[in-house]
Amino acid sequence: MVADPSLEPGDPQAGLLFVDDEVNILKALTRLFRAEPVRVYTAQSGEEALALLESEPIEVIVSDQRMPGLCGVELLAKVRERRPDVLRMMLTGYTNMDVAVDAINQGEVYRLITKPWNDEELRLTIRQALETVRMRREIERLNQITRNQNQALHEVNAALQDMNRTLETKVQERTKEVKQKHRELRLAYISTIRALAEAIDAKDPYTRGHSERVAVYATRIARELGCTNAFIEEIYLAGLLHDIGKIGVPDAVISKPGPLTPEEYDLMREHPAIGGRILESVTFLCDIVPCVRHHHEWYDGSGKGYPGRLKGERIPFGSRIILVADTLEAMSSDRPYRTALSLDAVVKEIERFRWTQFDPVVADAFLALIEREGEGFLETSTRFDIEVFINETGDDA
Numbered sequence: 529m530v531a532d533p534s535l536e537p538g539d540p541q542a543g544l545l546f547v548d549d550e551v552n553i554l555k556a557l558t559r560l561f562r563a564e565p566v567r568v569y570t571a572q573s574g575e576e577a578l579a580l581l582e583s584e585p586i587e588v589i590v591s592d593q594r595m596p597g598l599c600g601v602e603l604l605a606k607v608r609e610r611r612p613d614v615l616r617m618m619l620t621g622y623t624n625m626d627v628a629v630d631a632i633n634q635g636e637v638y639r640l641i642t643k644p645w646n647d648e649e650l651r652l653t654i655r656q657a658l659e660t661v662r663m664r665r666e667i668e669r670l671n672q673i674t675r676n677q678n679q680a681l682h683e684v685n686a687a688l689q690d691m692n693r694t695l696e697t698k699v700q701e702r703t704k705e706v707k708q709k710h711r712e713l714r715l716a717y718i719s720t721i722r723a724l725a726e727a728i729d730a731k732d733p734y735t736r737g738h739s740e741r742v743a744v745y746a747t748r749i750a751r752e753l754g755c756t757n758a759f760i761e762e763i764y765l766a767g768l769l770h771d772i773g774k775i776g777v778p779d780a781v782i783s784k785p786g787p788l789t790p791e792e793y794d795l796m797r798e799h800p801a802i803g804g805r806i807l808e809s810v811t812f813l814c815d816i817v818p819c820v821r822h823h824h825e826w827y828d829g830s831g832k833g834y835p836g837r838l839k840g841e842r843i844p845f846g847s848r849i850i851l852v853a854d855t856l857e858a859m860s861s862d863r864p865y866r867t868a869l870s871l872d873a874v875v876k877e878i879e880r881f882r883w884t885q886f887d888p889v890v891a892d893a894f895l896a897l898i899e900r901e902g903e904g905f906l907e908t909s910t911r912f913d914i915e916v917f918i919n920e921t922g923d924d925a
């Protein structure tokens with residue numbers, strides 16, 4: 529092997545290998561490319577050329593055809609097989625159609641050059657060959673960059689998708705936790721209100737459980753009327769607290785076994801307004817204030833209703849429902865001055881005061897329930913299972 533010392537050592541841009549069994553030709557070619565930016569290698573046989581190809585950064589090979597051992601076509605065919613990236617050319621004095629066809633078919637040569645060559649033409653051809661190699665390398669380099677970038681993008685994308693999934697799972701878990709806490713809070717505060725209602729009822733042994741039953745009857749009527757879950761929850765709370773104002777009425781009046789005097793009756797009539805005032809100060813109960821305040825109004829707006837003598841639709845809808853539920857509960861329970869009345873008697877009372885005391889729409893819903901369920905209505909409406917209700921209605925109530 530002969531390397532041209534005029535070239536910069538280690539220049540990877542140009543490894544040019546000439547193969548010829550004639551030393552003079554190799555010398556002439558080496559001289560010809562002395563000033564070119566290439567590193568020239570020479571080999572005197574195909575075998576030597578193949579060995580150089582293994583160890584040196586050769587990119588262009590120019591071979592003679594007729595040599596001892598491997599001929600040019602055979603050599604270039606082997607080069608094509610082992611190093612398809614090396615650009616192959618044939619430089620031969622022995623030119624006929626067969627050699628040209630073989631060189632093209634077997635060696636896929638870039639050019640076929642005939643001896644004797646023209647120096648300028650050969651230099652130009654080699655420059656073009658090197659430029660082709662350089663461009664191929666540049667294309668390969670760009671392709672590699674693209675492949676690397678695609679791979680990096682793919683990895684970033686996969687990581688992002690992974691993060692997204694983790695985030696989604698976390699959000700779902702947190703949302704579930706928040707919803708659970710919300711349910712627990714609702715349950716806790718409804719239980720507190722229930723305990724408060726029990727405390728109010730406990731003032732009088734005859735009204736024990738009254739508020740809970742009124743609240744349950746009210747929810748049954750509201751459901752019959754097709755009200756929303758949010759409204760049903762609201763009316764349950766209003767039912768529990770409808771008589772909270774009785775806290776402000778003297779015990780002697782509340783639990784008096786006999787008929788009340790007009791003065792005592794006046795005191796008793798104050799309880800809805802007192803209840804409204806008590807609840808006004810509780811932020812999360814302010815929605816039910818009107819419902820509690822007006823649960824003794826008469827639908828016809830007559831003076832029998834209190835405290836506002838409101839009429840018809842001006843009475844809160846919840847109040848009209850609670851009035852029917854309250855009447856049912858009071859009539860169907862024992863009192864100090866009488867025993868519980870029959871359900872028939874209650875039905876007759878509600879029918880009789882439909883349009884005067886009671887909203888006919890609410891009265892009709894109640895009557896439809898009794899018509900359908902009879903005595904069973906009272907038996908199955910003793911307690912409102914708030915836990916089941918909250919779980920069934922989820923977070924829309």
Ligand SMILES: [Fe+2]
Pocket residue numbers: 770771799823824854
């Ligand atoms: Fe009341």
